[in-house]
Amino acid sequence: MPRVVLGVSGGIAAYKACELLRRLTESGHDVTVVPTAAALEFVGAPTWAALSGKPVATDVWTSVHEVPHVRIGQTADLVVVAPATADLVAKAAHGIADDLLTNTLLTARCPVVLAPAMHTEMWEHPATRANVATLRERGVVVVEPAEGRLTGADTGKGRLPDPGEIFELAREVLARSATGSAGSSASSVVTDLAGRRVVVSAGGTREYLDPVRFLGNRSSGLQGYALARAAAARGAEVTLVAANVALPDPAGVKVVHVETTAQLRDEVVAAAASADAVVMAAAPADFRPVTVSEGKIKKADDGSAPPLELVQNPDVLHELSTERGHPGSVVVGFAAETGDASGTVLEHARAKLARKGCDLLVVNDVSGGAVFGSPDNEAVILAADGGSVEVPRGTKAALAQVIWDQVARRFGP
Numbered sequence: 001m002p003r004v005v006l007g008v009s010g011g012i013a014a015y016k017a018c019e020l021l022r023r024l025t026e027s028g029h030d031v032t033v034v035p036t037a038a039a040l041e042f043v044g045a046p047t048w049a050a051l052s053g054k055p056v057a058t059d060v061w062t063s064v065h066e067v068p069h070v071r072i073g074q075t076a077d078l079v080v081v082a083p084a085t086a087d088l089v090a091k092a093a094h095g096i097a098d099d100l101l102t103n104t105l106l107t108a109r110c111p112v113v114l115a116p117a118m119h120t121e122m123w124e125h126p127a128t129r130a131n132v133a134t135l136r137e138r139g140v141v142v143v144e145p146a147e148g149r150l151t152g153a154d155t156g157k158g159r160l161p162d163p164g165e166i167f168e169l170a171r172e173v174l175a176r177s178a179t180g181s182a183g184s185s186a187s188s189v190v191t192d193l194a195g196r197r198v199v200v201s202a203g204g205t206r207e208y209l210d211p212v213r214f215l216g217n218r219s220s221g222l223q224g225y226a227l228a229r230a231a232a233a234r235g236a237e238v239t240l241v242a243a244n245v246a247l248p249d250p251a252g253v254k255v256v257h258v259e260t261t262a263q264l265r266d267e268v269v270a271a272a273a274s275a276d277a278v279v280m281a282a283a284p285a286d287f288r289p290v291t292v293s294e295g296k297i298k299k300a301d302d303g304s305a306p307p308l309e310l311v312q313n314p315d316v317l318h319e320l321s322t323e324r325g326h327p328g329s330v331v332v333g334f335a336a337e338t339g340d341a342s343g344t345v346l347e348h349a350r351a352k353l354a355r356k357g358c359d360l361l362v363v364n365d366v367s368g369g370a371v372f373g374s375p376d377n378e379a380v381i382l383a384a385d386g387g388s389v390e391v392p393r394g395t396k397a398a399l400a401q402v403i404w405d406q407v408a409r410r411f412g413p
Ligand code: CTP
Pocket: 261, 280, 281, 282, 283, 284, 285, 286, 313, 314, 315, 316, 317, 318, 332, 333, 334, 335, 336, 352, 355
């Protein structure tokens, strides 16, 4: 059973850590909660003890014979601190150890995830910026706070992301450190995309006929969201351009919501200008109606249907591949293919890779049924240099990890 330390520091968002704790314990993790004394002002020790099934201490003087200030950190597979206050972030960056949680952070050799939550001014203060940069350089996953309503009347950046999404991120980090850490320190393997900016598109666009009707498609956005989550868990700065997706925002990811292919194109191209990689997992509609009626289109008395005239949308992947906004960036496309008399799935896919001009093409064989909305996927990743990687049937999260492995190999130093 993976051992997780859940650190909780003294912010109003401490109540959200109860939900995170539940998710961790219910999914088979052995969780030790280490709150700070200030955290207990917000949520009391009985709550943490009852939800974790273990006693809870904030100081190093409880159960001293068990040497908790060293043992808890040493034996952990993952430390997650949510919420991490500006004070906790500062202490972690400077190696201050004045209570059980900060001692645990100093003794832990496993991956560490900090989910800061604070007011915008505190998050943007040069002191906090410097502390966050230091921690990220050391391989700590510092999750970007979400934007929205803060305590009191103000809104801005600084909210704790959705606890369910912090849980997903923690799971990604644990899974990755369990598989690939041979020979290197766990934290450097986990955050191999630190300092990289990536853009992911997800979902299916809507092309409006009138204010209420549109042409759409069945893309669920699951694969794109899995890619965004995986990249954030590996330390990347992630922009997710999401077309009509009804999924919670992944923790630490900047989500831009769009509806049409034209909007998606503008947002992706703008973000790609400074990105190291772009992954086009979205299904932009290839066509849109020539005109969008201002009013709702009415039924005709004679029973006739209105004509539907379509025009082709821009091919975003082709544009990104041929006019690279950022020199040396890696561009990845997706293709849903079926074999036919004129060629196999892979032959069609090779031709598409060349046509689009991207570096990698993730090919789903959809001959046997759709992948839409399914939690699983299997694929072949074709590379422009002729290589290919087969990814057996597994979760979309697992496929996302292999895609980032392939992207990371193509990054320069
Ligand atoms: N794509 C895009 N812009 C579009 C349409 C698709 O960027 N207007 C991207 C998708 O995000 C995906 C890839 O292109 O990464 C899928 O290729 P697509 O053009 O949908 O395949 P087909 O429609 O089968 O292409 P073609 O008609 O060229 O065979």
